[in-house]
Amino acid sequence: MRPSTNDGVPVNAQRWQLLRHGLLWHRPESFRRSVAYVLILIVASVAVQRRAWSVDGASMPDGHAIVSLDLAIARA
Amino acid sequence: MDLAARMELRHVPLRTLIAEKTGSVDAYCRGVNEPFVNNENSLMLLETAILRTMPGLSLAQLGQVLHWIRIACVVSFVLLLVDLGGSLALGFATLLCGLMLLQAMPDHVYSNYPFLFTLVLLDVAVLGFAIKYRWTDRPAGLVWFGAVAGVLSAFIANMRTSYLPIVGVCFAAVLLDELRARGRTMPLGRRALRGLTLAGCFLVAYGAFQTGLITRYLPADGRARAAHPLGHPLVLALGIPENAFSREQGIRWADEAGPQLAARVDPSVTFMGPGYNTALLGYYRSLWRTHPREMVAVYTLKFSLAGSDMLRVLRRSPGLAGRAVSVLLAPVALLPNGFWLLGLYVAVGCGAFALYYRRDLPAAFALALLSVAACLVHVESAIIFSIFVKQYHNYAAFYVLFLSLLGAQALANAGWRLASRGRTAAASPE
Numbered sequence: 001m002r003p004s005t006n007d008g009v010p011v012n013a014q015r016w017q018l019l020r021h022g023l024l025w026h027r028p029e030s031f032r033r034s035v036a037y038v039l040i041l042i043v044a045s046v047a048v049q050r051r052a053w054s055v056d057g058a059s060m061p062d063g064h065a066i067v068s069l070d071l072a073i074a075r076a
Numbered sequence: 077m078d079l080a081a082r083m084e085l086r087h088v089p090l091r092t093l094i095a096e097k098t099g100s101v102d103a104y105c106r107g108v109n110e111p112f113v114n115n116e117n118s119l120m121l122l123e124t125a126i127l128r129t130m131p132g133l134s135l136a137q138l139g140q141v142l143h144w145i146r147i148a149c150v151v152s153f154v155l156l157l158v159d160l161g162g163s164l165a166l167g168f169a170t171l172l173c174g175l176m177l178l179q180a181m182p183d184h185v186y187s188n189y190p191f192l193f194t195l196v197l198l199d200v201a202v203l204g205f206a207i208k209y210r211w212t213d214r215p216a217g218l219v220w221f222g223a224v225a226g227v228l229s230a231f232i233a234n235m236r237t238s239y240l241p242i243v244g245v246c247f248a249a250v251l252l253d254e255l256r257a258r259g260r261t262m263p264l265g266r267r268a269l270r271g272l273t274l275a276g277c278f279l280v281a282y283g284a285f286q287t288g289l290i291t292r293y294l295p296a297d298g299r300a301r302a303a304h305p306l307g308h309p310l311v312l313a314l315g316i317p318e319n320a321f322s323r324e325q326g327i328r329w330a331d332e333a334g335p336q337l338a339a340r341v342d343p344s345v346t347f348m349g350p351g352y353n354t355a356l357l358g359y360y361r362s363l364w365r366t367h368p369r370e371m372v373a374v375y376t377l378k379f380s381l382a383g384s385d386m387l388r389v390l391r392r393s394p395g396l397a398g399r400a401v402s403v404l405l406a407p408v409a410l411l412p413n414g415f416w417l418l419g420l421y422v423a424v425g426c427g428a429f430a431l432y433y434r435r436d437l438p439a440a441f442a443l444a445l446l447s448v449a450a451c452l453v454h455v456e457s458a459i460i461f462s463i464f465v466k467q468y469h470n471y472a473a474f475y476v477l478f479l480s481l482l483g484a485q486a487l488a489n490a491g492w493r494l495a496s497r498g499r500t501a502a503a504s505p506e
Contacts, residue, residue, distance in 0.1 A: 024492055025163055028159060034159035035155065041158075042171075045168065052175035053143075053144075062187040065119070065188070
């Protein structure tokens with residue numbers, strides 16, 4: 001008997017699909033699945049590059065940025 | 077506010093700083109009554125919106141919110157990529173490249189520069205999803221998409237004036253696609269009417285953003301200054317890199333050189349004052365009339381350098397990521413100079429457009445849009461600042477990294493196909 005999951009899709013087929021989706025350019029599937037994949041990628045990137053997700057701008061050498069901030073404070 | 081000079085106060089809420097300086101926020105607001113014309117206003121509009129939504133923010137927190145917005149733009153592109161069939165490895169590497177580029181600009185957290193590549197990615201993501209899911213097939217979708225694309229394009233053009241051609245050409249490609257049959261039985265006249273409606277919604281939304289949020293607050297004589305002037309960088313960039321002709325003419329990349337050069341045409345103009353841009357453009361034209369050979373030689377030098385300097389700098393990035401980038405960019409780095417690099421971008425763009433129009437692949441359309449943007453940014457960098465600077469040329473850096481990742485993806489797919497054929501041949505009976 002072939003190993004299968006609850007929804008009836010063979011485990012081997014699922015493994016191949018995961019491998020294809022992980023490494024190869026493949027036929028597009030549902031948007032919901034894409035969103036789920038991207039959420040996984042976000043979590044993975046936070047795990048790998050946590051520092052890249054936060055910044056602490058300790059300098060502001062750009063005159064345009066200073067003027068923009070001044071105007072934004074005045075308008076807000 | 078003198079925050080730029082006292083950055084140790086960046087963790088104190090801005091409202092507290094204002095109250096400490098002027099007594100109260102109301103007193104500060106009453107004191108702000110001097111008109112000032114800024115250029116490239118999208119950053120200011122975005123910061124205004126953030127501060128209105130979260131008034132208790134400190135400067136550091138504002139920078140963090142700006143950073144997350146940029147990351148969200150990169151994520152939207154990665155979502156498009158994965159949704160079009162890109163592998164998770166490609167999506168992950170693309171996300172890491174985006175994060176790496178943002179991390180490489182630590183001095184520009186509060187600036188518009190890190191928005192350059194991220195906003196192009198957002199634009200491509202919006203247009204790519206519109207093509208994939210045929211948002212314009214329904215009348216309501218046509219109107220809404222035109223309006224969203226118009227507002228986004230106006231936002232990008234007001235973040236960086238020189239990106240107006242990019243958003244214009246990208247939208248034109250979508251408009252052209254609307255005129256195609258695309259398997260629909262709709263007659264050409266009706267498709268043309270839909271195209272006109274789409275263009276109309278785009279223009280109305282663009283105009284509403286420009287007028288409603290920017291132009292109407294400006295005095296009549298200051299409206300032209302809401303965009304970055306062209307003559308100033310065009311002339312001063314003749315000195316990048318420094319060359320014999322620029323030395324002879326006294327042209328150098330320094331703001332104070334501009335009025336001196338403009339005065340050779342019109343001695344009455346002042347820096348960025350009325351007539352300044354016109355005088356510099358007149359001076360630029362006079363250089364082409366009087367020194368055509370020298371000008372051709374300067375631009376040959378600039379176009380050769382553009383892009384190739386970027387590859388050299390990127391491949392020398394420090395650390396593990398730097399070594400990975402060096403390996404990734406090794407094939408592209410074989411191209412001898414910037415002309416070849418531009419040729420590659422044009423070839424990829426034309427090939428991708430051809431693929432889309434022949435086989436209706438939305439992924440090819442997205443690649444074509446990215447390539448159009450890369451060509452325009454490359455030409456801009458060749459004409460203006462030919463030496464690689466991360467904050468100016470981060471889109472070019474992103475594109476060349478992404479193109480190399482796509483090459484690696486193509487190799488992986490080809491390898492898999494070969495292996496599959498080998499397995500099939502071995503399994504089949506003789």
